[in-house]
Amino acid sequence: MEYKDYYKILGVARDATPDDIKRAYRRLARKYHPDVSKETDAEARFKEVNEANEVLKDPEKRAAYDALGRGWQAGQEFHPPPGGGFEQREFHFRPEDMAQFSDFFASLFGRRARASEARARRGEDQNARLRIGLAEAFSGTTRQLTLSEPVVEPNGRLTTRTRTLNVRIPAGVTQGQQIRLAGQGAPGGGSGAAGDLYLEIELDTHPFFRADGKDIHVQVPIAPWEAALGASIQVPTLAGPVNLKIPAGSQGGRRLRLKGRGLPGHPPGDEFVELEILAPVAHTDEQKALYRRMAETFAFNPRASLGV
Known part of the structure; x- marks a missing residue:
């Protein structure tokens, strides 16, 4: 029979940590799962990966496997020593458990198997x-x-x-x-x-809410006069609309906090409302005249901070 290099099958080094082995197994199990894999040999590779994980995740089996030595190469003709070669180590498997493994595995771990005994082994998370x-x-x-x-x-x-x-x-x-x-x-x-x-x-993404941990963020448009004069407006929360006071002189981008209006918890998160000032479109002559009067009344340069 051929020698199986379980480390090579999982793609890990011989000094790999248990976490390294677990990560490698999960990645390959997802890759070769017959239900999702498009590889032609997915079922065989999946069983091979499971067998390698069965040995390397268990400290006793791994130590016994390592005791064979590092001189073996994958695919070499392998003849286990009489009695299995693991001296006094004894591994118990049910016949139905052994059926899923290769002859190589059975030659190492199944020689002393007892059909009447089953070794308790916790299932994988x-x-x-x-x-x-x-x-x-x-x-x-x-x-x-x-x-x-x-x-x-x-x-x-x-x-x-x-x-x-x-x-x-x-x-x-x-x-x-x-x-x-x-x-x-x-x-x-x-x-x-x-x-x-x-x-x-x-x-899932939401049309206007964004979650950050337990905090909720939402951008709320307000009219220029609401920003300039202050107002009490309704804003959405996950529990339904609530009233929010807009301080006079607010600018676009200002954030206001609604304490405890985020996701529930101990403590609950908050909701942060970011103000967005929207100017209405002037359609009539009267509306356009109002904008012209504002331009004449306010000595205001919105680009002053840009040096222009």
Whole structure:
């Protein structure tokens, strides 16, 4: 049989850290997942990546594998020492678990396997992304998720299992926040517990609100006379319109804060209102005359700061 270089399969160095191995496995598992990959050998590569991860993520199996030595090259003819070559180490797998692995793996780790014993092994944590609207982030929502995951049948054939989860998204979630669903990740080996599922929140863009953490930003147009004289206007918030006092003499770009009007939390975020001054178009002679009187009345050069 051929020697398998698990480090080369995952594309990591032999001194790779557990985090390096985890990142490499997740990247390759996504790349070769049969449900999404367009590679012709995706299923075989996916099983190969899973096998390499099975060995290198486990300190005992990795140490046993490393004990074979570094002189072996991928593809070389390999004959394991009598008894498996791992001295007193003993690894237990169920027959149905062993079916998903290669002869090389079985020659190293399956020699002493016992069908009546199954070593408890915690399942892998899984990650998924969930996109929701800003209004849903403010109020909270419930989403139904359909998850697809690879399953190896006792005969070694790779299939896909789908399952449905109803997930409650709490009010006040933010962009990039992770929600942990305990026990909803990959199933464990033997009597081992299932891993966890981590949902990463992605917020949809909104027509006029922008979220920054728990704070909300919105640009609100006002008329020139509202800016000059001051006014009380209605502005939108995620909870509905509220009144906001515009101080006299406000300029475009000024930011006013509505405390506690952002996404809920402890403490809640704020809403920041940026003023945008819009001048009405003069359509009639009377309106044009009014603009001319303003030009004559105000000694005002809006470009003075530019030196012109």
